[in-house]
Amino acid sequence: MLHSVEAARAGAVLTVDLGAVRANYRQLAGMARARCAAVMKADAYGLGMEQVAPALAQEGCTVFFTAHLDEGIRLRPLLGPGCAIYVLHGPPPGTAGDCAAHGLIPVLNDPGQLHEWRALARALGRELQAAIQLDTGMSRMGIAPADLAALSADPGWLDGLRPVLVMSHLACADEPAHPMNVAQRQRFDRLRAVLPGVPASLANSSGIFLGPDYRYDLLRPGAALYGINPQPGNPNPLRQAVALHARVVQVRTAGDGDVVGYGCHHVVAGARRIATVSIGYADGWLRSLSGRGQARIGGQVVPVVGRVSMDSMGLDVTGVPDSLVQPGAEVELLGPTLTVDDVAAAAGTIAYEVLTRLGSRFHRRYR
Numbered sequence: 463m464l465h466s467v468e469a470a471r472a473g474a475v476l477t478v479d480l481g482a483v484r485a486n487y488r489q490l491a492g493m494a495r496a497r498c499a500a501v502m503k504a505d506a507y508g509l510g511m512e513q514v515a516p517a518l519a520q521e522g523c524t525v526f527f528t529a530h531l532d533e534g535i536r537l538r539p540l541l542g543p544g545c546a547i548y549v550l551h552g553p554p555p556g557t558a559g560d561c562a563a564h565g566l567i568p569v570l571n572d573p574g575q576l577h578e579w580r581a582l583a584r585a586l587g588r589e590l591q592a593a594i595q596l597d598t599g600m601s602r603m604g605i606a607p608a609d610l611a612a613l614s615a616d617p618g619w620l621d622g623l624r625p626v627l628v629m630s631h632l633a634c635a636d637e638p639a640h641p642m643n644v645a646q647r648q649r650f651d652r653l654r655a656v657l658p659g660v661p662a663s664l665a666n667s668s669g670i671f672l673g674p675d676y677r678y679d680l681l682r683p684g685a686a687l688y689g690i691n692p693q694p695g696n697p698n699p700l701r702q703a704v705a706l707h708a709r710v711v712q713v714r715t716a717g718d719g720d721v722v723g724y725g726c727h728h729v730v731a732g733a734r735r736i737a738t739v740s741i742g743y744a745d746g747w748l749r750s751l752s753g754r755g756q757a758r759i760g761g762q763v764v765p766v767v768g769r770v771s772m773d774s775m776g777l778d779v780t781g782v783p784d785s786l787v788q789p790g791a792e793v794e795l796l797g798p799t800l801t802v803d804d805v806a807a808a809a810g811t812i813a814y815e816v817l818t819r820l821g822s823r824f825h826r827r828y829r
């Protein structure tokens with residue numbers, strides 16, 4: 463795995479399987495008659511927007527979402543002119559002109575954003591495309607029902623704008639039986655009646671799997687594209703898109719009563735072989751994996767012992783053949799049998815956090 467000169471100098475190698483990302487997109491897009499977008503926020507969930515976005519465009523994706531305006535500006539030159547880029551947070555105050563200049567479509571989340579986008583349309587003397595997000599109960603993003611009622615009471619509330627999408631976001635889509643899902647869908651149908659004929663979007667990654675009633679005209683997968691399980695507790699129908707291998711720096715024998723790592727939290731019982739591996743929380747490997755995480759060496763699972771520190775962590779490799787744990791040997795931290803979801807469960811968090819935290823110090827390989 464660690465073959466190139468650049469990889470040899472790095473503490474760890476992150477491999478991104480673009481073929482898996484494309485296959486996941488095909489599978490998700492094939493689940494509905496709706497169009498399928500791709501969410502690129504957080505640098506394509508940590509996998510690298512510069513590589514992932516063109517691969518998905520080659521797969522036929524023409525609709526993309528970012529969270530921030532500057533992400534949209536970075537994404538624009540990576541895609542052809544026929545691709546639409548929506549900015550989920552809308553333009554920050556005073557930046558509507560930048561949004562329009564780069565051919566981005568803002569998701570308008572409150573009356574202030576709507577008024578600023580309308581003012582820009584008047585100043586430019588042309589109609590501007592916009593997405594309208596409605597708050598259906600998450601209290602996070604979107605125009606609140608009371609604000610929507612006040613805005614839509616004015617027949618000219620959309621003058622100068624061409625709404626091309628009305629959308630909302632599900633709070634509990636990863637819990638199919640949660641009553642919030644039905645409640646939000648019903649509120650969405652009620653509220654979007656003020657925008658008749660405008661294409662609608664509600665389904666995020668997990669929402670796609672709630673069934674046809676949630677899919678509307680545009681699917682918005684993010685995490686599912688990158689192999690995160692959209693149905694926790696059920697087999698993952700998608701392909702793992704990342705692998706992570708770190709390098710062994712040092713191996714030593716720790717005797718009975720010796721401690722491993724900061725704080726003396728791990729005390730060795732009997733003689734144990736301890737490998738120090740060159741990855742830590744500065745690389746995005748969560749500190750909460752201390753004493754809870756696992757790695758794989760030559761097909762054998764080995765536990766993390768002691769605290770994960772800034773640049774390294776310890777593994778108990780007792781019983782692993784010495785030939786597999788010499789300095790420079792590779793250790794699998796993410797792969798086919800140690801998935802992002804597995805690591806998240808060990809860390810007490812969600813796979814989204816594990817994936818998006820993967821740092822910039824890795825040597826990255828795309829295939």
